[in-house]
Amino acid sequence: MKGLHHQQLAQRIARDIPDGAYVNLGIGLPTMIADYLPAEKEIFLHSENGILGMGPSPAEDHVDPELINAGKQPVTLLPGGCFFHHGDSFAMMRGGHLDICVLGAYQVSEQGDLANWSTGEADAIPAVGGAMDLAIGAKKVWVMTTHLTKKGQCKLVETCRYPLTGMQCIDRLYTDMAVMDITPAGIVVIELLGDITADYLQEITPVALQFALAEEEVTHV
Numbered sequence: 001m002k003g004l005h006h007q008q009l010a011q012r013i014a015r016d017i018p019d020g021a022y023v024n025l026g027i028g029l030p031t032m033i034a035d036y037l038p039a040e041k042e043i044f045l046h047s048e049n050g051i052l053g054m055g056p057s058p059a060e061d062h063v064d065p066e067l068i069n070a071g072k073q074p075v076t077l078l079p080g081g082c083f084f085h086h087g088d089s090f091a092m093m094r095g096g097h098l099d100i101c102v103l104g105a106y107q108v109s110e111q112g113d114l115a116n117w118s119t120g121e122a123d124a125i126p127a128v129g130g131a132m133d134l135a136i137g138a139k140k141v142w143v144m145t146t147h148l149t150k151k152g153q154c155k156l157v158e159t160c161r162y163p164l165t166g167m168q169c170i171d172r173l174y175t176d177m178a179v180m181d182i183t184p185a186g187i188v189v190i191e192l193l194g195d196i197t198a199d200y201l202q203e204i205t206p207v208a209l210q211f212a213l214a215e216e217e218v219t220h221v
Contacts, residue, residue, distance in 0.1 A: 001089070001194070001195050001196050001197065001200050002159055002194050002195055002196075003147065003175070003177040003178075003193050003194040004170055004177075004178035004193045004194050005176070005207045006032060006176075007032065007036075009029075009144060009174060009175075009176055009193075010029070010030075010032035010033045010035070010144070011034050011036040011104065011195070012174065012179070013030075013033050013036075013102060013142070013174050014033050014036035014037050014038065016175040017033075017037065017041070017043055017100060018041075018099075018194075019040075019041040019042060019043070020042060020043070020044075021043050021094075021099040021100055021171045022044045022046060022052075022097065022098050022099050022100075023043060023044065023045055023046065023098065023099060023100045023101070023102070024045075024046045024047070024048065024093070024098050024100075024101040024102070024130075024134055024138065025045060025047075025069075025101075025102050025173055026101065026102055026103035026104055026131065026134065027070060027071035027104065027129060027214075028071070028104040029104050029144050029145065030102040030103060030104060030144045031069065031071060031073060033102060033144070034054060034055070034056050034057065034075070035056045037056075037058055041053055046089070046092065046093075046098060047069040047070045047089075048086075048087040048089050048090065048093060048129065048130035048133075048134075049068070049069045049070045049074070049086060049089065050083055050084045050085060050088065051069065051075070051077070051081065051082075051087050051089075052081060052082050052083025052084070052092075053077060053078045053080055053082060054069065054075045054076065054077060054081065055075070055076035055077060055078040055081075055146055056076060057073070057075065057076070057160070058074050058075070058076045062076075066101075069166075070129060070130065075076070077089065077182055081211070086193050089128065090130065090133055093130060093133045093134055093137045093138070094133050094136075094137045095137065096137055096139060098134070098137065098138040099138070099139050099140060100138060100139065100140045100142060101134040101137075101142070102139035102140075102142045102143070102144050103116055103131060103134060103135065103141065103142070103143055103144070103165075104143070104144060104145055105143045105144075105145040105155060105173075106118075106119060106155065106162050106164050107155050107156075107157050107160040107161065108143055108145070108155060108156050108157070108160070108170060108173055108182075109156075109158065109159055109160045110155055110156070110182075110187055110207040110208075111167075111168050111182075112168045112169060112170040112171075112182035113159075113164055113166070113167050113168060113169070113170070114131075114135055114141070114160075114164065114165045114166045114170055115160040115161075115162035115163060115164050116131055116143075116165050117129070117131050117132075117163065117165050118162060118163045119162055120161075120163055125185055126167070131166075132165055132166060133167045135165050135166030135169040136166055136169060140171045140172070140207055141169050141170050141171050141172075142170075142171060142172045142173070142174060143170055143173045143174065144174045144175050145173075145174075146175060147175035147176055147178070147201075147204070147205075148204065151176070154204055154205050154206055155175070156173070156175075156180075156187070156201055156205050156206075156207060157206060157207065157217055158206065158207050169192070170182050173187075175193075176192065176193065177192070177193055177196045177201055178191060178192050178193055178196060178201055179191035179193070180209070185209065185210070186208060186209075186210050187194070187205065187207060187208070187209050188209075188210045188211070188212050189201065189209050189210065189211045189212065189213075190213065191212075191213070198211050201216065206207050
């Protein structure tokens with residue numbers, strides 16, 4: 001069975017971001033979402049290195065080497081966009097001024113814990129960045145990731161084995177196979193993606209899943 005590729009998943013997440021939202025897109029896969037935000041919505045993209053009002057990725061012949069996001073990727077600036085001090089940017093994050101942050105993940109627990117900054121390996125380079133501040137400061141925390149690792153292990157686990165970024169901080173999980181809400185009653189699958197079925201998703205996921213729609217209601221993007 002096949003889920004969505006990265007670009008399709010970014011497009012799917014972009015549809016859920018409401019008009020007028022202030023949003024931080026984490027390093028890695030989430031930065032792709034900027035290229036799929038609907039033109040009819042006014043969405044304010046924030047980067048922790050001190051930018052507000054970013055647009056989609058620039059064309060290769062319009063790259064400004066001095067205009068980059070927190071992941072050191074070239075970005076564009078929309079009319080009205082602005083720059084500010086790094087400390088002010090983190091004050092925005094910690095002060096609850098961001099409506100949504102979308103972060104990548106190594107692991108997600110069934111309680112909504114997030115591990116996304118280190119695998120804990122001896123030779124791993126810790127790169128927490130602003131993830132901890134975003135995980136506790138944003139009003140809503142979404143995760144964008146693949147459902148399985150390259151070795152075929154599920155990233156949705158009973159308890160995270162990697163160092164935690166935040167505890168019980170995740171509201172919604174978007175994988176290439178499904179959209180899931182993390183609720184006090186458990187993990188609720190609200191959408192199946194690609195040609196994934198409920199039976200297959202539960203078979204490869206080592207935690208109990210609840211389904212808010214019939215198995216045959218599969219979304220094709």
